[in-house]
Amino acid sequence: MTTSIGFGCPSFKFAIYIANQPNMSEYQNLDSVLPVTQGEIYAIGQACGNGWRKVFNVYAKLLFALNKKDFDYCKSSLTWQQYRDDYLLQNNTQTALLFSPPIIKENSDTMHIICGKTYAKELINSDKLKLELTWLDNEFAIDEGSNLIVCPYLDYRQLSNIKIERLSKMLSKLKHA
Template sequence: MRIAAGFGDEHAQIRVYVAKRPPMQEYAYLPAMQPLLQGEIALINQACGNGWRKLFNVYAKLLFALPASFGFLQQASSWQVYRDSFLLQASSNTALLFSPPPLNSTSNTIHIIAGRTYAKALLEQGLPLQLNWLNAEFAIDNHNRVLVCPYFDYRQLNNEKIGYLVKLIAQL
């Protein structure tokens, strides 16, 4: 099994995969999962710009749109508070990864690949997915519990599309 490299909880149920890590020296080499500390998202946003701010915001908004049974709504009063106080920290049940999904069909992990282009690149690299494209932007592999959605940016994954992604997550 591949070692997951990224930010967050190594036992996370909700895992988002992106092609690139923040262009900061301290994250140039991540041999494994690294939980973020409170305030670290704000530091990444400040150092890396608007694109990373949007990614973290969309991730937090997605979690807050999930049904209460996922437990994210009970941890904070808003998605903003959740982002700043819990997202990608130890025991947060969330992860942002910069490596391909380690597939295990017996796990309850939900893998979300952010971006159709990244998903297609992973397929070309040999990731054994059986994606069923639901439309031009969303795909699902029920067996491996993998979803492909637009990149985590307000323009690409707006509130309406977040709602659609929530429905797909609930199907898994």
């Protein structure tokens, strides 16, 4: 059986998939989902640069923007920054940032988000993923049966605050579909 690989809670219910991973020796041979420790996100940002800081910041901003009635990941945090620093991708958070293709299980309530149209198409074209995507526009697609959304990459310009709000509403709608 295929295994998810990345950062976060091994029993995740909310997963974001990206095509790359931090270029640090300690992460090159990951073979499972590992919770980050306090300060590890900061250390990755310091070692790998602004691109990775943006990934973590935008992920935290998205989780903080979600409707709290539908997704209560940030209930203990007053700001997205506090959530990022104290909880993001740690054990028991039910969230993950994955560097492996989605594993879609039937009748699962796990939310899957693939970042980047190019990555989504690469996964589909390589037969690593079977989806029935409905493209809503040039940036967002959805497969309701798989609880999966394709959105822009986790970057301030690509997944701006307005697009985070849109994605948040899409996720709430998908949760109730």
